[in-house]
Amino acid sequence: MEIDLSFKMVSEWIGILLIFSVMAAIGNYVGYQYPFVESLIGMFILCLISLVGLIVEKLLPFDNIPAIIYISLIGLFVALPWFPLADLIIYYTSKVDLISLTTVLLAYAGVAMGKDLGSFKKVGLRGIIVTFAVIFGTYLGSAVIAHIALAYTGMI
């Protein structure tokens, strides 16, 4: 089996993750007044786990399992109460606000979407109708199931 993992690829991942860490930590400080150094350590932890997940995906021979599964399982595992470093990991990553992380991410997403704006315009009203249907379906579907579950467990 051929492993599709090169030094260049890994160093590029590390570089991007470092840039992202600094940006998110700055954003955290500006937006939420979290201490810069603690945010940065939190970002490094998030990025280290990401890096492990990305590398594991390339090393393991299962082609149809995406990196995201490994990444989310590792992330879940290291935060479980019985994992020795859990307290430390939870403390520092809690200094990274979800919104500041996502804000940086969406700035990249906005530029990335730039080249596809033409196809968005074509969608127009049809897109709005589908969006409303999606929100309606999720909301009502969840409410009905929640109602049945609450009634069944005697909470209402």
Place this chain on the structure above:
Amino acid sequence: MNNNEKDKKSLIDDYKLHITILFISTISLGIGTINIPLINGFNLVLLPIMYSLFLAVLFYIYKPAKWINKSQSKTCAEILLILISPLIVKLAIASGENIDILFNVGPALLLKELGTVGTVIIGLPIALLLGFKREAIGMTSSICREPQLAVLIDKYGFDSDEVKGFFVVYLIGIVLGTIFISILTNILCYLVPLHPYSYALASGIGSTSMNVAAVSSLIALYPALSDKLLALSGLSNMISVVFSIYVYIFISLPLTEKLYEKFHKYFN
């Protein structure tokens, strides 16, 4: 990510691009969350994530920074593939940390995640009727928030039709979602009188702004229950943010794929 040709520039080198992104995101976070009170105690909540997305799109359209062009747009799409990972880790850590809530609060919170099946069943036929093709899978397999984006990009690639469809619902959801869900809450409570607790749980659909909009409308309708409604919806939203990704990967997305394969030919 088989991008190892020698002539290809590294994703890191374009420092002007990264500085521009830093500029956009820092400004957005600097402005911060804004609450605009509208009628009936309903607040329109504006979040930094919305500003940064729109600012970045505006930067691309109006070119105040001349170095942002199509090639940067492509670079950003590749960078995103890497950047979604730390976001997933952040969500996964929250779920590991709160695993006991899951055992304590009872099955309703978790089962309600299966409500996304309603998304597919109502959304997919409408999307197909309106003539969408593979985009329909990205559009109607979920409520289209960040966790699902990560899964779609990972599975289909940023430039796929599925991800384009996702972004249609994602963007329109950001612009109109809060207003739509608060009106919807008023209508549904009248027409489909489920217990308010059920709607409170349902309002936690993984989008902070929509959650806030829905629960504020609900509280306006049932002021006596306000504390309990707030608690339930907050907990539910947290669970959604954290666990919806697993429901998405293992249930909703495969289900949407199956239904699409089965039925799309009847809509042409």
